[in-house]
Amino acid sequence: MMTILDSKGRLFGKLNILDFCASLVILLVIIGIFFSPGSSGSAGLLGTKTVPIEVDLVVRGLSVRDPQRLVEQGLTKGGKTHIIIRNQPYGEVKIKSMEVFPRNIIATLPDGKVMEVDDPRQGNFSTDILLTLLGKAQITNNGPVLGNSKVKIGMPFELEGFNYNFKASVIDIRIQDKS
Structure with a gap:
């Protein structure tokens, strides 16, 4: 049986959880910059x-x-x-x-x-x-x-x-x- 998080902190043995969280934050910032409405400019x-x-x-x-x-x-x-x-x-x-x-x-x-x-x-x-x-x-x-x-x-x-x-x-x- 495969665990979700292994002993090295990787998701499904392939993706580091810290790298995943950092990538998610960067993606949310990019979406916020380009797609959120604002009254500036x-x-x-x-x-x-x-x-x-x-x-x-x-x-x-x-x-x-x-x-x-x-x-x-x-x-x-x-x-x-x-x-x-x-x-x-x-x-x-x-x-x-x-x-x-x-x-x-x-x-x-x-x-x-x-x-x-x-x-x-x-x-x-x-x-x-x-x-x-x-x-x-x-x-x-x-x-x-x-x-x-x-x-x-x-x-x-x-x-x-x-x-x-x-x-x-x-x-x-x-x-x-x-x-």
């Missing part, structure tokens, strides 16, 4: 529609020597820039518009009124910029998603190009409905 975005969006960004106090040269050589209207959202590269998006704001200060007049005037200081290398970017986003129940990152007002975007790399903050999102 892009599978969570199935059934969503992709629509064009406009994202307004504000850059406050960008240190740049010549803002006009930055506009001419890097951030041109109709050009493209790379964006990074939450340390995840998204790719290139089109620049719809860009506006460099003059530096102003608040001045108090002798009669107590307050007015905004041009900053008279020389050598002030601080610039404020308003950018509008065009992209394509998936619309989910939680809002628009660029790449794998949600886009919300107040989020920082990192813009990168040939001669620049800086952060901007989202101040408006407009979803272009293509129903």
Whole structure:
């Protein structure tokens, strides 16, 4: 009569029980990785529609020597820039518009009124910029998603190009409905 487990720990005299258990664990892990459902990655975005969006960004106090040269050589209207959202590269998006704001200060007049005037200081290398970017986003129940990152007002975007790399903050999102 043949025993199920012999004195050397083998099943039916041929297969080591430890090897069998290890093989079973590996098989269950492989099945769990490839066949178990999950909401990670892009599978969570199935059934969503992709629509064009406009994202307004504000850059406050960008240190740049010549803002006009930055506009001419890097951030041109109709050009493209790379964006990074939450340390995840998204790719290139089109620049719809860009506006460099003059530096102003608040001045108090002798009669107590307050007015905004041009900053008279020389050598002030601080610039404020308003950018509008065009992209394509998936619309989910939680809002628009660029790449794998949600886009919300107040989020920082990192813009990168040939001669620049800086952060901007989202101040408006407009979803272009293509129903």
